[in-house]
Amino acid sequence: MELPVNIFWFRRDLRLNDNHGLYRALQSGLPVLPVFIFDTAILNGLDPGDLRVNFIHRTISTLHRQLKALGSGLSVIHDVPVMAFEKLLARFQVKAVYTNHDYEPYARERDAKISLLLAGKGIDFRTFKDQVLFEGREAVKNDGAPYSVFTPYSRKWLELKNQTGVPAYPSESFGDKFLRYEAPGIPDLESMGFRGGPMVYPLKEISPDTLAQYASTRDIPGLDNTSRLGLHLRFGTISVRDCIKAGELYSATWLNELIWREFFMQILYHYPHVVKGAFKKEYDRIQWRNNEEEFKRWCEGTTGYPLVDAGMRQLNETGFMHNRARMVTAGFLTKHLLIDWRWGEAYFAARLLDFELSSNNGNWQWAAGSGCDAAPYFRIFNPEAQALKFDSNGTYIRRWIPEFDTPSYPRPVVEHSFARTRCMTAYSSALKP
Template identity: 50%
Template sequence: MDKKAPITLFWLRRDLRLHDNAGLYHALKSGQPVLCLFIFDREILDKLEDRDDARVTFIYQTIQTLRDELQKHGSSLLIKYAKPDDAWNEILQEYTVASVYTNRDYEPYAKRRDGSIGEKLQQRGIPFRTFKDQMIFERDEVVKDDGKPYTVFTPYKKRWFKKVNVFYLSSYPTEKYLSNLHKTKSLPNITLQQMNFTESSIEFPETEYEHIIDDYARNRDYPAKKGTSHIGIHLRFGTVSIRDAARAAFTREQTWLGELVWREFYMMILDHFPETEKHAYRAAFDRIEWRNNEHEFELWCKGQTGYPLVDAGMRELNATGFMHNRVRMVAASFLVKHLLVDWRLGEHYFARKLLDYEGSTNVGSWQWVAGSGTDVMPYFRIFNPEAQIKKFDSKNEYIKKWVPEYGTNQYPEPIIENKAGKERALKTYRAAVAKP
């Protein structure tokens, strides 16, 4: 292996697969042998609060699988554990890099990172080529007639559906070109322990989703049923192709496909309005006088609020890294309305615990519940956590699974009476919105 022979580097990030990978496909057709790269980014990893973070385990296991696949094709995977700037300084000393290919990421940190690395490469005369891979339609592909971004979901969805066709859902045939991978012996690996992480015991969901699509609309709101796909973590890290996922539902029942459109809507919103990562899209809602009672927030986190559907959801989240979407809405509404805890604290806790955490969807969904985002639930609509049980878990199947002491004297009294919590929330929200 001649490290000084020019190569193309393909930088894997949120696209951890060889199949139907846009950037990899173009890299393999670049005319130079392609070496795949993954950076365990210390800018992200060093900030994680849990050293057994399940997502790190998932990424690590996926990277090992990718490394094995690449070695079957006579190549390997270049792995770095560093801050991206430091990693690239090492790489550019080790290899003669002709060009760098990668797929675009749209979250604020990723855009800053890519801007910095792109500038570093440009200063050395190395092209940095980026491609669309994790969305069907990115930033400005679905916009209003005047070119401005949609901020209401329904018209965005209508235009999305009007525009989508077989062309946008077609796969990139990367497998045809894997012979263009850089031939090299096995490159150094890294262990979780070397990164100061331990392996999580959480089980990760399979990538099978086609079997739930046709019944998704009928089953999706009932947390005791196996009616959702659990595909979120695989979309988050790109272990499945968004084109494959959308194509599977394209000519079938559209509700499941609509959820993929929600994901793209929130990604588009955060791309256009990066300030909403930390601030309310509707400025008046930054004036809410949150109570932020630490003890009550801790009880919510632990699933000890005395509201069984909320508690079941939080316990499911803490145990599995997943929470049913209907229950997410109820739990989030209870925190920001009944307890008047800042949505950013809830968003941060979900960001810490959810396997399928995506910054754009998490922020967008929390602001939807808080009434502070773009296309939102009105602030005066407050989920009744007791009525939600009657509608969606009337036999208490989900509740009994996660809150086995429910109905006994071991279960705590409600942290606040439902009516009192709603009235306090309305008074507080009205005061914030009424200010000039």
């Protein structure tokens, strides 16, 4: 008979250090079997060249090597989670499964199924808060209602942080608690229907120099002076608590961006209708033009507005877009072209390495004016003025548009003042009481 074990299920927490659920599992008194599931319910909806799958595969390969050095290894299964656990339970005598909370709608549905499966076999399912400092109803108004405006939420968040501090979970200190066994090999990308590539991903490093300059340079896309840690926060290859501590030390502005991330997560938690519709439901009445040819030009970066086009080309080539360009491209699609924000949200979701449902949805709704704490609908960025202000030397534009200032660069798809008037008319007629 196999000796009893506990499982730790890696998901959006692909690291051995400061991992809350892993820390609890390693202190449970039983050997810990580390598991990762390539969830076919998610993978089947992705393009074979999806760079995020490549990143995950590289990351879990590194985890596997780290665990092998500890005499263990990562058990990797390519299946739907329920079937993956059926396989694990047939092989191991499992007492409990440990993992970290995930807040997205699919994840909550998946975890409910796993919890039910395990409960039927007398196995505990224990989940922990790891990817945020505050979750659910921890940072709410005094009357218990959730915040829907960022500034008071951020004040409450900072107040709670200062009261409770930022905890640490030194899971890296208990490497001798993993189950010692010969783990099977990791399935290669090709066997799962994906292809690898030579992609260079952002480094998993918190740079004090970058953070010290962040407030003054973060809006200048030509400098590219942002942390580039969004990908690592998305997949938990870096600890959010380490990031928060770095923000405390080096940059209140960067810390504020981490609070925005948690704000949008709690919006998704408390207001799940935002996944399919506007936070402010009256915005669902807007009559979008949804011109497919213009959407194609936006996707390709051929709108004739250089800052918009540079941002889209950067996204298409690298899976990343500078934050200022994200604001301008999103505002252009929704307000200049009057194309439904959900079209743009889906395009970003398919291509951003750092895609996170809550932030992507929250920021697109902010740009469209339909979200909580959104830019008012009459705030319409002028892409040319934005380029002059934030890329005055054309450094960013020329980096991504080699034909800029040549006859081959396309003429603007729409004239700004005409588009502004059209947008104001469409929005105001939809939002009449």
